[in-house]
Amino acid sequence: MTAFPIQTKLYTVDDLINMSVEGKRYELIEGELVEHMPPGDEHGTIASLIAKFIWDFVLLNGIDGRAGVESSHVLALNPDTVRAPDAYYDSIAHTGPLTESVIRAAPELAVEVVSPSEAADDVEGKIRDYLRAGTRIVWVVYPKTQTVHVRTTTMATIIEAAGVLDGGDVLPGFSLSLSDLFTIVDRLKKRP
Amino acid sequence: MAFPIEQAKLYTIEDLDDLPDDDGTKYQIYDGELTIMPPSQRNATELGAEMLYIIKDFIRGKNLGYAAGADGGYILSRKPDTIVSPDASFISKERAGERKPTGYYPVAPDLAVEVICPTDRAADIRRKIDLYLQHGTRLIWVVYPNTRTIEVHTSDGSRNLTVADTLEGGEVLVDFSVVVRDIFTLLDE
Numbered sequence: 001m002t003a004f005p006i007q008t009k010l011y012t013v014d015d016l017i018n019m020s021v022e023g024k025r026y027e028l029i030e031g032e033l034v035e036h037m038p039p040g041d042e043h044g045t046i047a048s049l050i051a052k053f054i055w056d057f058v059l060l061n062g063i064d065g066r067a068g069v070e071s072s073h074v075l076a077l078n079p080d081t082v083r084a085p086d087a088y089y090d091s092i093a094h095t096g097p098l099t100e101s102v103i104r105a106a107p108e109l110a111v112e113v114v115s116p117s118e119a120a121d122d123v124e125g126k127i128r129d130y131l132r133a134g135t136r137i138v139w140v141v142y143p144k145t146q147t148v149h150v151r152t153t154t155m156a157t158i159i160e161a162a163g164v165l166d167g168g169d170v171l172p173g174f175s176l177s178l179s180d181l182f183t184i185v186d187r188l189k190k191r192p
Numbered sequence: 193m194a195f196p197i198e199q200a201k202l203y204t205i206e207d208l209d210d211l212p213d214d215d216g217t218k219y220q221i222y223d224g225e226l227t228i229m230p231p232s233q234r235n236a237t238e239l240g241a242e243m244l245y246i247i248k249d250f251i252r253g254k255n256l257g258y259a260a261g262a263d264g265g266y267i268l269s270r271k272p273d274t275i276v277s278p279d280a281s282f283i284s285k286e287r288a289g290e291r292k293p294t295g296y297y298p299v300a301p302d303l304a305v306e307v308i309c310p311t312d313r314a315a316d317i318r319r320k321i322d323l324y325l326q327h328g329t330r331l332i333w334v335v336y337p338n339t340r341t342i343e344v345h346t347s348d349g350s351r352n353l354t355v356a357d358t359l360e361g362g363e364v365l366v367d368f369s370v371v372v373r374d375i376f377t378l379l380d381e
Contacts, residue, residue: 120314124336144315145322149350156343156352 012080016072017102025070029129031079039086042143042185043113047086049181050111050141054089057167057174065091072102073110075133083129086141087111089171106133109170113141127151137168146182204273205296218263222323224272232262232279235337236309238378240279243305243335246375247282250361250368257284257302265296268327276320278304279335282365287328300327302364307335321345331364340376 010031019026025036039047047069054067067089075081088107095105110130114123123140130138131153140149146161152168159165159178167174202224211219218229232240240262248259260281268274281301288297304324306317317334324332325347334343342353346362353359353372361368 114314114318116313116315118314119310120308120312120317121310121336121338123314124308124339124341128339128341142315142318145318147318147322151352156350158345158350 010079013074013077013082013102013104016080016082025084027072027084028080028082029125030076030081036084039113039115042189043086043115045188046113046141046143046181046185047111049184050139050176051087053176053181054087054109054171054174057171058089061173063091063171064093065089065095066098073107073133074102074104075106075129081129081133083110083126085110085130086113091170106130106135108135109137109139109167110135111139111141113143116144136170139165143185146178148178202272205267205270205275208275218277220277221273221275222319223269223274229277230311232307233309233311235379236279236307237262239335239337239375240305240307242375242378243307243333244280246370247280247303247305247365247368250365251282255285256365257282257286258288260297260301266301267296267298268300268323274323274327276304276323279307280305284364300324300329302329303331303333303361304329305333305335308337331362333359335375337376337379340372340379342372342375 011028011033016026016028025038027034027036051067051069058065058067067087069087070084071088072082072084075083082102085107088111089109090103090107094108095103107130112123112126127138127140131151136152138151140151142148148159148165150157150159150165161178161182163178165176165178203221203226205221208219220227220229244259244261251257251259262279263277264281265275265277266281268276275296278301282303283297283301287299287302306320308317321332321334325345330346332345340355342359344351344353355373355376357372358369359372359375
């Protein structure tokens with residue numbers, strides 16, 4: 001998803017909340033308002049499937065937390081940084097209860113699905129912002145190679161197409177086989 | 193940095209001889225797909241030069257192998273053909289084989305350095321890393337000027353280094369080590 005800088009005045013979280021322009025998606029990166037193109041078909045499918053697998057685990061185990069897609073998370077203040085992860089998991093203990101507004105914390109687990117035209121620098125910038133703000137695990141999904149980069153503050157691992165993602169200390173016991181995920185995606189790409 | 197060119201055929205290394213290069217255009221081929229490389233932007237090219245310099249400086253007089261700059265061609269595979277130019281690289285004497293006055297390196301480098309430009313796409317970088325590993329490159333350093341981080345890839349896994357960490361040569365450049373901060377210092381000059 002390509003990001004277009006809009007202007008140079010420093011925006012804040014409150015500015016973002018008060019902006020309600022139909023169909024537009026914004027993030028704030030150190031006070032800079034950045035508009036995003038809504039994601040493509042495969043991108044949205046993968047993000048929602050990952051959220052679905054997390055939800056399955058959360059509901060089955062009665063965990064006090066939620067998965068979601070695209071909700072705004074406040075990563076830093078002065079200057080303000082607000083990112084909307086493609087998918088995420090947040091516990092109530094860490095993030096507090098569900099509200100109607102933005103989430104005033106970093107996601108505990110952030111998922112970013114890399115779009116075909118997305119710049120390598122932008123992806124690395126997102127990972128840095130999340131980890132600096134306290135996100136414990138970042139999954140960066142590369143649909144083209146069907147691999148996932150797992151990043152924490154201390155390590156970087158590449159999970160290959162035959163591998164399994166685990167929930168680490170954020171969601172102990174959670175596992176997602178990448179072949180399960182991409183089998184669904186591949187099936188959807190076939191013409192009837 | 194590379195842009196795929198719309199094409200209907202699989203390109204080969206021999207086709208490179210017939211492509212215009214008088215305007216400085218550089219080409220790479222990934223599994224038969226021809227890509228052009230625009231000139232590097234400032235931060236990336238200066239960091240690429242720095243990486244080449246510290247590699248060259250380390251191997252000087254040690255008779256270990258050869259260091260190449262951003263225009264060096266490495267043939268990773270034939271049929272379909274893959275030829276790439278890392279921003280800086282090292283190839284050991286054993287892998288490089290007999291020295292010939294012309295021609296590309298016949299195999300993947302032992303160490304490949306990629307410096308990220310604003311126009312580099314994440315998916316393309318990912319693909320290049322996969323190709324290097326698949327064809328025997330033992331160590332890959334991906335340098336991100338904006339975040340001042342270096343991603344290190346080997347067949348055993350990956351690490352992400354920040355300015356306080358030390359970049360090491362592993363089994364490719366034994367005893368090579370440099371503090372990551374020192375590499376990025378040039379961006380403040």
